[in-house]
Amino acid sequence: xxxxxxxxxxxxxxxxxxxxxxxxxxxxxxxxxxxxxxxxxxxxxxxxxxxxxxxxxxxxxxxxxxxxxxxxxxxxxxxxxxxxxxxxxxxxxxxxxxxxxxxxxxxxxxxxxxxxxxxxxxxxxxxxxxxxxxxxxxxxxxxxxxxxxxxxxxxxxxxxxxxxxxxxxxxxxxxxxxxxxxxxxxxxxxxxxxxxxxxxxxxxxxxxxxxxxxxxxxxxxxxxxxxxxxxxxxxxxxxxxxxxxxxxxxxxxxxxxxxxxxxxxxxxxxxxxxxxxxxxxxxxxxxxxxxxxxxxxxxxxxxxxxxxxxxxxxxxxxxxxxxxxxxxxxxxxxxxxxxxxxxxxxxxxxxxxxxxxxxxxxxxxxxxxxxxxxxxxxxxxxxxxxxxxxxxxxxxxxxxxx
Numbered sequence: 001x002x003x004x005x006x007x008x009x010x011x012x013x014x015x016x017x018x019x020x021x022x023x024x025x026x027x028x029x030x031x032x033x034x035x036x037x038x039x040x041x042x043x044x045x046x047x048x049x050x051x052x053x054x055x056x057x058x059x060x061x062x063x064x065x066x067x068x069x070x071x072x073x074x075x076x077x078x079x080x081x082x083x084x085x086x087x088x089x090x091x092x093x094x095x096x097x098x099x100x101x102x103x104x105x106x107x108x109x110x111x112x113x114x115x116x117x118x119x120x121x122x123x124x125x126x127x128x129x130x131x132x133x134x135x136x137x138x139x140x141x142x143x144x145x146x147x148x149x150x151x152x153x154x155x156x157x158x159x160x161x162x163x164x165x166x167x168x169x170x171x172x173x174x175x176x177x178x179x180x181x182x183x184x185x186x187x188x189x190x191x192x193x194x195x196x197x198x199x200x201x202x203x204x205x206x207x208x209x210x211x212x213x214x215x216x217x218x219x220x221x222x223x224x225x226x227x228x229x230x231x232x233x234x235x236x237x238x239x240x241x242x243x244x245x246x247x248x249x250x251x252x253x254x255x256x257x258x259x260x261x262x263x264x265x266x267x268x269x270x271x272x273x274x275x276x277x278x279x280x281x282x283x284x285x286x287x288x289x290x291x292x293x294x295x296x297x298x299x300x301x302x303x304x305x306x307x308x309x310x311x312x313x314x315x316x317x318x319x320x321x322x323x324x325x326x327x328x329x330x331x332x333x334x335x336x337x338x339x340x341x342x343x344x345x346x347x348x349x350x351x352x353x354x355x356x357x358x359x360x361x362x363x364x365x366x367x368x369x370x371x372x373x374x375x376x377x378x379x380x381x382x383x384x385x386x387x388x389x390x391x392x393x394x395x396x397x398x399x400x401x402x
């Protein structure tokens with residue numbers, strides 16, 4: 001039953017969620033450092049294991065964090081909650097658009113995700129009062145149907161005039177192109193990626209501390225991945241789907257590219273792809289299952305006090321994903337160690353883990369503090385004065401880091 005204000009007690013931190021988010025963060029680092037294919041044209045291990053899965057897990061855990069900051073199992077509704085979420089979206093969008101300048105200047109092939117996240121958060125506002133079962137059904141429906149809509153709308157909505165990640169300038173010079181990029185043309189089309197956010201909201205509305213939750217999520221996620229992988233393999237290999245996909249979308253390319261690279265979507269055959277970031281039903285369901293299994297596995301591991309201590313650096317990194325994500329893009333933009341990807345990844349991950357371990361004694365990550373502060377001020381600005389106690393409890397609730 002949705003409540004008009006935040007509950008009296010903050011949702012406690014769940015270490016397993018932070019571990020899952022930390023794994024997703026390091027996975028994104030690996031994809032951005034090593035890329036999809038090596039010089040010989042072979043698929044890199046980073047792309048094979050983390051491509052698509054890490055960013056999807058990142059989006060799902062963002063939805064979990066949003067659920068936690070809006071009441072957890074007792075959803076918060078009303079203007080204060082909406083204002084807080086909108087403020088989060090605004091600050092994240094601003095950071096993402098500013099980061100676009102660095103990405104463009106360095107000609108990075110990173111595809112900054114933050115502007116897409118901001119729009120996802122805005123779309124989430126009317127969904128905050130829904131229960132976990134409704135959100136889960138909506139997530140699956142979007143995973144199956146939204147890729148078709150994205151494919152159809154790419155031929156209708158104008159492509160953005162800008163090249164690369166969007167910046168503040170594009171908000172003024174190409175607003176329609178920016179919106180269409182965020183909705184359908186970009187690497188994280190919000191029309192489809194709302195499925196991940198709904199899944200995260202559904203998970204965040206559940207009791208993740210229950211002993212039954214972790215094995216069910218782990219087993220259910222693996223079952224979904226295995227089932228979709230089997231069906232997609234039958235379609236691609238036994239029923240000749242890969243040949244049609246190859247000819248229609250990858251003429252002259254290698255078999256590995258046709259199987260692992262994202263199609264441009266020139267034909268409807270593109271919807272048979274299961275490649276990372278293909279935004280097809282196969283891709284969406286596989287990554288949803290992977291994100292669920294990763295979360296379930298992280299929750300299982302953190303039942304052990306010994307493993308929890310061992311995973312402390314990863315959990316610390318997962319508690320400040322925005323700060324570390326921005327830092328890694330800025331490091332990539334410098335071009336440092338670009339000729340030594342292995343060393344660059346080692347420096348990047350070690351630096352992120354050490355910084356997170358050191359900073360966690362201070363509190364939130366630096367950028368997380370900025371986002372939470374903006375959300376708190378906006379929430380309090382629209383909260384009726386007569387509801388002083390809910391305002392104070394909402395302030396305590398906001399201390400939970402997404």
